[in-house]
Amino acid sequence: MTDQGTCYLFLPSPRNSLLPDLAHYLGLNITFKDNKDPHYLETFPLHRAPSFESKDGFKLHEAMTILKYFISLRPVDCKYNFFGHSKREEAQVWQWVSFTNSDCIVALVDYLDKPMTPEGKKAAWKWSEQNAQEFERQLETTPYLVGSEKTLADIYGVQLFIWGFQVCWYKDWLAKHPAIEKWFRKIVDNDEIVSRTYKGFGPEK
DSSP, rough: OOEEEEEEETTTTTTTHHHHHHHHHHOOOEEETTOHHHHHHHTTTTSSSSSOOTSSSSSEEEEHHHHHHHHTTOOOOOOOOSSSSHHHHHHHHHHHHHIIIIEEEEHHHHHHHHHOOHHHHHHHEEEEEHHHHHHHHHHHHHSSSBTTSHHHHHHHHHHHHHHHHEEEEEEHOOOOOOOHHHHHHHHHHOTTTTTTTTTTTOOOO
C-alpha cells in the first residue's frame, strides 16, 4: 500500500489518542511519530499536535481537521456510521466532538496542570464536572451521544474519559456517573475501532 504520510502526536492527549486506531481500522498506511521528532519541530512551527504531513507535502494540524480528513479516505465498503443518518445527526456529532475537544479537555488541563489558588482549583473541578454532567444527562436519554447508534461522537468522546480515568476520575467518581460508565464499557469493550487498544480499560484506583 502506498505510504500516505506521517502523523505527529502528543500522547496520551485525548485529542490525539483515537488517530492510530482510526487509521488502522480504515486501512490507512500512515506512520505515527511523537511531537519531539526533529522534522515535525521544523515543519510545524506552531508545534500543534496532532499534525499531519502527506508524502506530497500536504499539511494539516488540529484534531478535528485531521479526523475529518482521515475519515474522508475510508474505503468505499466501510460500513461504520461515523456521522449518523441525517444532516441534523451529523451536526450533533460535530457538536459533541467540538465540545469534547474544547471545553471538556481544557477544563481538565486547567485543573491538573495550571498553578492555581485553592479557589481556582475548585472552580476548574466544578467546570469539568459540569461538562461530565452534560454527557451523563444525554446518556440517560439515549444509548449513545447521538441517538441509538454509535458515531464519531462516541469514539472521540470516550477518549476524554480514558485520559480522565488515568489522572483524576477514579472508581469512586465513575460510580456516581452510571450512564457514563455503561456507555464507556460499551464503547471500549465492543467498538471495532476503540477496543483494539482499550478493551477492558478502566480506572485503576
